[in-house]
Amino acid sequence: MSSSAVTVRKLSAQNVTAYEKTRIAQVLLASCRGDLEMAALTGGRAGLEPALIQSQVELCLSRGEVYVAGQGDSVDGVLLAYAPGQDVQESPSSHPPQSLDYVSKLSPEMQQWWTSHFMPKFSELTNIALGSQEGRKAAWYIKTIAVHPDRQRRGIGRQLMQTVLRQADASSRKTCLEVNSDSMVRVFAKFGFRVRATKNFGSYQGGFILFLMTREPSH
Template sequence: MNDELAQNALAVRPITDADVPVAVDTLGRAFADYPFTRHVIAADDHEARVRRFQELCLTRIAVPYGRVWVAEDGLAVAAWTVPDQDPSPAFAEIGPLLGELIGDRQSAFDTAEQDVEPYRPQEPVWFLSTVGVAPEVQGRGLGRAVLLPGIEEAERAGCPAFLETSSEANVRFYERLGFRVTADVPSSDGGPRTWCMRRDPS
């Protein structure tokens, strides 16, 4: 089965307003125990903070300024920022809200950004903002399925695709999708390491 047929079989489609609550829940659960978010978002009421953080990034950045695909009505979701849209005004607007969610981990968040910033592409890229699959539907290929449209759109546009992950298991997953590690970045404050990965158009 080719990628397009596989994608259709899993009913991958652009996100709609009706999908947002489930997609936010999916991302909140997916990142509740993720090493990076554990390190950079305050521990008190952590899961609620992560959920709100993901909600802001999805609804205020990715949906209006990027591209988002879902499967299973939001139980799998992948969100990208794209080079022909500038989300800077939205980031400035939600910055104070994100700061409240980060809470007493602001120093860790700032350090993590400083550690990785030198390894981010300077040219226009499709940047994978977030991706998650609800635990109850994992193992069915949905993560790959919701990522493929963005990868294919970047390929058609002649743009690299870029992502960052703090999970070594994710590195192997993304390598199977054609990404390669461009930087293995240790944390300068004892937090999780981050792998920067890039997929160039063929």
């Protein structure tokens, strides 16, 4: 399948189907196997990965942007994002309803880790790279981009990324995202992203690193 055959569609809470939600979850789960950040956020409990992914998808459907891509109506790639002005982050001590539902499934120790370590340190990462939480809200924030392992190297991820970058360029807005490996830093550098801040997150699973990358609008 060539990139010219890839169709990108925007979904919302009003038009998404049950099949599309299921397929989105399948794509995201398949693409994060063995991911250290996912292991940390679930306390190493693989059975909680679907709940975490569902919370992220539901938040973007109701408050952000969800794009899917594939041949025709198929869903082989997913991009979750927040456009400028959309509510991205809550205070370290609070969570949107979907996140609260997920965090409630964690052990007391893991709930404490989320509120006292992960959320505050994540805010620090944003403040270093963008100056403030408002800096993130003023930019396009790509939360997740993933292509099913069986459908990679077919232009799907590039088409999804370009869909957002075209909008960012048209409105002269910065774009930001986080990645957790050097290899992903190199991938997004090809789209014009540069590392602006780095943080190590300790966890019960050994921890992980996050690189916050930004891209200036192209004129």
